[in-house]
Amino acid sequence: MPTPLTSSGYWLSAAGAAVLATVLSVLVARLLPRERFRLLGFEIVLAGGLFWGALATALVLSTWDSYYTFFAQDWQRLLAPLSAILYAGIALLLWWLTRRLPGPPALVFVVLGGLESLVEHSLAIWGVDLFERVPMLAGVDPAPVLVFAFFEYVIYWGLTLVLARLLAGPLAALRSRLDRRTPS
Numbered sequence: 302m303p304t305p306l307t308s309s310g311y312w313l314s315a316a317g318a319a320v321l322a323t324v325l326s327v328l329v330a331r332l333l334p335r336e337r338f339r340l341l342g343f344e345i346v347l348a349g350g351l352f353w354g355a356l357a358t359a360l361v362l363s364t365w366d367s368y369y370t371f372f373a374q375d376w377q378r379l380l381a382p383l384s385a386i387l388y389a390g391i392a393l394l395l396w397w398l399t400r401r402l403p404g405p406p407a408l409v410f411v412v413l414g415g416l417e418s419l420v421e422h423s424l425a426i427w428g429v430d431l432f433e434r435v436p437m438l439a440g441v442d443p444a445p446v447l448v449f450a451f452f453e454y455v456i457y458w459g460l461t462l463v464l465a466r467l468l469a470g471p472l473a474a475l476r477s478r479l480d481r482r483t484p485s
Contacts, residue, residue, distance in 0.1 A: 303367040303437045304437070305436070305437050305438075305439060305440070306437050306438055306441055307440070307441065308440075308441050308442040308444075308445050309445075311441065311442075311445035311446050311448075311449050312445045312448070312449075314449050315445055315448040315449040315452055318449055318452035318453050318455075318456060319452045321452075321456055322411075322415075322452040322453075322455035322456050322459070325411075325455070325456055325459040325460070326407070326408055326411050326412075326455060326459060328459075329407040329408075329411065329459050329462045329463060330405045330407045330408045332407065332462070332463070332466055333406065333407040333462060333466060334405075334406075335405070335406050337466075338399070338400075338406035338407055338410070339400060339406070341396075341465050341466070341469060342393075342396050343472070344465040344466070344468045344469050344472060345392050345393075345395075345396045345410075345461070345462065345465040346389050346392045346393045346396065347389070347465070347468060347472075348392070348461045348462070348464035348465035348468055349388045349389050349391065349392025349393075349395075349461050349465075350385040350386065350388060350389030350392070351385065351464065352388075352457070352460060352461045352464055353384055353385060353387075353388030353389075353391075353392075353457070353461070354381075354382050354383075354384055354385025354386075354388065355385075356457065357381045357382070357384035357385075357388075358381045358382050358384075360381075361378050361381040362378075362381075365378055367437060368435055368437070371434045371435045371436070372429050372430075372431065372434045372435065391417060392461065395410055395413045395414055395417070395458070396410065398413055399413060407459075407462055410458060410462065411455045411458045411459045411462070412455065413458075414454050414455060414457070414458030414459075414461075415451040415452065415454045415455040415458070416451070417454060418447075418450040418451055418453065418454035419447055419450065419451060421450075422446065422447055422450040423447070426443050426446065426447075
């Protein structure tokens with residue numbers, strides 16, 4: 302059985318995640334100024350699907366017995382790769398909202414992603430009774446979990462933006478090649 306998690310462990314992890322999230326947020330804000338961010342809609346949606354689909358699949362494969370098995374049916378593990386579709390949709394929504402809000406868009410995007418984690422984790426904690434079902438979470442207070450989740454998702458959505466920026470060049474080259482092949 303895995304080592305039980307603790308509220309103090311979550312607070313400590315939240316502090317470390319906050320530092321990493323801050324550094325990454327500053328970097329993506331510089332990497333993606335407003336005009337560049339605006340043009341990366343497709344790449345952000347694609348990166349969201351790829352990153353989150355891979356992450357969900359890796360988490361399900363690595364923690365099924367210690368975590369997911371306590372609240373999910375065995376057949377549901379096969380659905381993990383399909384989370385790419387859900388998170389591509391969330392990425393599209395975050396990109397759309399970000400374009401309508403003031404502030405540096407990459408920073409706004411990752412903060413909205415952090416806020417999305419609060420909805421997702423609240424549904425799991427109280428909607429699925431996660432702390433009652435998963436033994437390693439027994440006795441953990443929800444507050445540090447939610448604070449950690451916020452910064453964790455800021456990091457994940459920041460990495461999604463980095464991936465989107467990395468995809469932009471190859472996708473532009475592919476579009477250019479396809480445009481040259483298409484008769485006028």
